[in-house]
Amino acid sequence: MLEDGKAVMLLKTDARDKIWIDAFAQAMPELEVRLWPDMGDPSEINCALLWGPPPELFDALDNLEVIFSIGAGVDSLLTCPTLPTHLPIVRMVEPELTAGMVEFCLFHVLRFHRLMPQLETNRIARHWEELTQAPASEITVGVMGLGVLGMALARQLTALRYQVIGYRRGPGEVDGLEVFHGEAQLEAFMRRSEILVALMPSTQETRGLINSRTLSWLPPTAYVINAGRGDLVNERDLVKALDEGSLAGAALDVFETEPLPRDSVLWTHAKVYMTPHVASITHPPTACRYIAEAIDDFRQGKPWPNLVEPGRGY
Amino acid sequence: MLEDGKAVMLLKTDARDKIWIDAFAQAMPELEVRLWPDMGDPSEINCALLWGPPPELFDALDNLEVIFSIGAGVDSLLTCPTLPTHLPIVRMVEPELTAGMVEFCLFHVLRFHRLMPQLETNRIARHWEELTQAPASEITVGVMGLGVLGMALARQLTALRYQVIGYRRGPGEVDGLEVFHGEAQLEAFMRRSEILVALMPSTQETRGLINSRTLSWLPPTAYVINAGRGDLVNERDLVKALDEGSLAGAALDVFETEPLPRDSVLWTHAKVYMTPHVASITHPPTACRYIAEAIDDFRQGKPWPNLVEPGRGY
Numbered sequence: 001m002l003e004d005g006k007a008v009m010l011l012k013t014d015a016r017d018k019i020w021i022d023a024f025a026q027a028m029p030e031l032e033v034r035l036w037p038d039m040g041d042p043s044e045i046n047c048a049l050l051w052g053p054p055p056e057l058f059d060a061l062d063n064l065e066v067i068f069s070i071g072a073g074v075d076s077l078l079t080c081p082t083l084p085t086h087l088p089i090v091r092m093v094e095p096e097l098t099a100g101m102v103e104f105c106l107f108h109v110l111r112f113h114r115l116m117p118q119l120e121t122n123r124i125a126r127h128w129e130e131l132t133q134a135p136a137s138e139i140t141v142g143v144m145g146l147g148v149l150g151m152a153l154a155r156q157l158t159a160l161r162y163q164v165i166g167y168r169r170g171p172g173e174v175d176g177l178e179v180f181h182g183e184a185q186l187e188a189f190m191r192r193s194e195i196l197v198a199l200m201p202s203t204q205e206t207r208g209l210i211n212s213r214t215l216s217w218l219p220p221t222a223y224v225i226n227a228g229r230g231d232l233v234n235e236r237d238l239v240k241a242l243d244e245g246s247l248a249g250a251a252l253d254v255f256e257t258e259p260l261p262r263d264s265v266l267w268t269h270a271k272v273y274m275t276p277h278v279a280s281i282t283h284p285p286t287a288c289r290y291i292a293e294a295i296d297d298f299r300q301g302k303p304w305p306n307l308v309e310p311g312r313g314y
Numbered sequence: 315m316l317e318d319g320k321a322v323m324l325l326k327t328d329a330r331d332k333i334w335i336d337a338f339a340q341a342m343p344e345l346e347v348r349l350w351p352d353m354g355d356p357s358e359i360n361c362a363l364l365w366g367p368p369p370e371l372f373d374a375l376d377n378l379e380v381i382f383s384i385g386a387g388v389d390s391l392l393t394c395p396t397l398p399t400h401l402p403i404v405r406m407v408e409p410e411l412t413a414g415m416v417e418f419c420l421f422h423v424l425r426f427h428r429l430m431p432q433l434e435t436n437r438i439a440r441h442w443e444e445l446t447q448a449p450a451s452e453i454t455v456g457v458m459g460l461g462v463l464g465m466a467l468a469r470q471l472t473a474l475r476y477q478v479i480g481y482r483r484g485p486g487e488v489d490g491l492e493v494f495h496g497e498a499q500l501e502a503f504m505r506r507s508e509i510l511v512a513l514m515p516s517t518q519e520t521r522g523l524i525n526s527r528t529l530s531w532l533p534p535t536a537y538v539i540n541a542g543r544g545d546l547v548n549e550r551d552l553v554k555a556l557d558e559g560s561l562a563g564a565a566l567d568v569f570e571t572e573p574l575p576r577d578s579v580l581w582t583h584a585k586v587y588m589t590p591h592v593a594s595i596t597h598p599p600t601a602c603r604y605i606a607e608a609i610d611d612f613r614q615g616k617p618w619p620n621l622v623e624p625g626r627g628y
Contacts, residue, residue: 096449099449099450099474099475100447100449102474103424103427103428103450103474104428106420106424106474107421107424107425107428107430110417110420110421110424111421113417114417114418114421114592115592116421116589119589119590119592122590123581123582123588123589124582126576126581126582128572128573128574128590129590130590130591130592130595131592133414133592133595135410135413135414135597136413136417156473156474159470159473160413160416160417160420160470161413258442259442260442262440267437267440268437268438268440274437275430275433275437276433276436276442276443276444277444278428278429278433278444278445278447281444281447283449
């Protein structure tokens with residue numbers, strides 16, 4: 001039992017095995033880490049930290065008590081057919097992951113707001129023109145998804161004096177932020193968003209949410225930033241809007257298929273700034289401290305933090 | 315006399331005449347504005363708001379009492395041979411100018427920190443590689459020049475958790491910031507600066523300050539951002555350092571000659587992000603409110619704000 005006995009952690013990483021093992025050695029020297037697929041006696045394993053578990057993984061883990069996700073998004077966990085959904089599933093929330101996402105989205109908001117795509121075009125033509133730039137206070141940024149990442153971004157954008165509005169699944173007030181929610185308010189939200197930042201999880205409700213119909217609601221010189229999940233955006237519809245000129249530009253870090261297929265037009269589309277899913281990754285040292293604290297707290301009778309609700313998909 | 319009489323403002327703008335005139339009409343409806351070169355009776359003019367005054371301008375202005383600079387940098391004023399240096403010269407300090415500079419520098423710091431130049435190269439090659447990125451807390455940004463703009467940038471970078479160090483001309487403590495000063499401490503400052511942001515004024519002391527000798531002090535993968543004045547940087551030395559690989563990249567908004575000559579290698583150098591002096595410009599509505607307040611305060615016996623010291627060059 002994790003509660004009063006030894007913690008044995010199954011680790012399946014996102015290709016940074018050694019860094020994770022070192023980070024656990026630092027944060028939880030008492031922890032026994034077993035690196036997948038070398039599980040030893042699977043019945044001894046009572047916790048797991050996972051990225052993209054193989055389909056049958058959980059069948060062998062009879063005494064598992066808690067599952068930690070390596071990423072902030074848990075779609076790769078929730079689609080695993082053997083996932084024991086009755087167990088606590090703890091989302092990764094750690095300061096470096098949040099900071100990285102804020103930096104990435106901020107870079108792209110600044111790039112679009114400060115007309116860098118136009119300046120890059122002018123540069124190639126050796127054309128010197130001091131474009132007139134709007135103050136941040138005249139730009140409305142719409143943040144879709146108001147979890148830990150979306151809220152951190154909204155706060156930072158507000159500090160830089162942007163007009164920030166938010167969109168989320170269900171109702172609820174957020175201090176200092178105008179919030180739209182649900183399907184009924186999506187159009188009103190998009191009509192106001194001059195720069196739209198998608199930070200929603202991939203769920204049945206969000207898949208393909210950014211499509212020809214919803215893109216048509218954006219102001220005509222709008223920009224889209226997707227740093228959430230690739231399937232939030234219908235890529236064909238997005239390219240169509242860019243090519244028709246109804247959308248001014250896009251920054252895409254995530255894609256319907258990853259790695260992005262070599263023949264995708266998104267690699268080199270003149271109006272697309274494409275990056276290979278680098279917006280933010282979990283930082284093992286701070287992540288292991290988060291896990292250590294969660295297990296400590298659990299042993300003292302406190303609830304697990306940041307629990308995933310498999311029913312709603314995140 | 316400005317003190318107890320009518321204010322007559324000579325206006326020579328940076329090519330935005332109408333916007334400035336409208337902004338004064340809003341902020342100071344009682345002000346009489348005369349747009350250079352239509353000065354009317356020059357002896358009636360008691361204040362002036364100027365950008366790049368022509369050499370003889372001040373000879374005609376016998377009753378001038380105060381000079382306002384349109385820009386934050388006053389080098390174009392101070393090199394005017396007829397400038398009456400005994401008069402108060404008020405530097406432009408207004409929130410939108412500061413905000414624009416912070417945005418611009420922040421964009422470039424994020425771009426370098428988040429390895430966007432490398433990702434842009436990979437994109438052209440259709441090469442998907444999730445580069446490992448350092449947390450902001452492991453990056454040291456050196457801000458050269460700790461006036462209103464430099465300090466605002468330092469505060470914002472600190473909020474994003476960068477390690478920030480500052481460099482200035484003379485000694486003096488700054489709360490929460492490690493400050494280097496004077497020639498003797500320049501090497502120590504540069505050796506620490508992984509991203510160097512030049513925000514100094516153009517003075518006898520700063521001209522050519524960034525040259526082969528001082529660039530050699532930077533860490534080998536350092537980046538330089540110049541949003542101050544073009545002559546802070548010896549362009550030939552900078553290009554040499556980039557070509558030799560001792561400097562990783564540069565973002566240049568200002569140049570030894572502006573507009574940048576069409577044959578300059580800086581237009582299209584692979585390691586240079588060039589922009590045409592757009593980092594930040596004065597926003598007439600807030601600038602005119604600043605001037606209105608300064609004149610009001612003066613009439614109530616208060617000193618002029620943000621006075622230039624011609625002797626030190628800024």
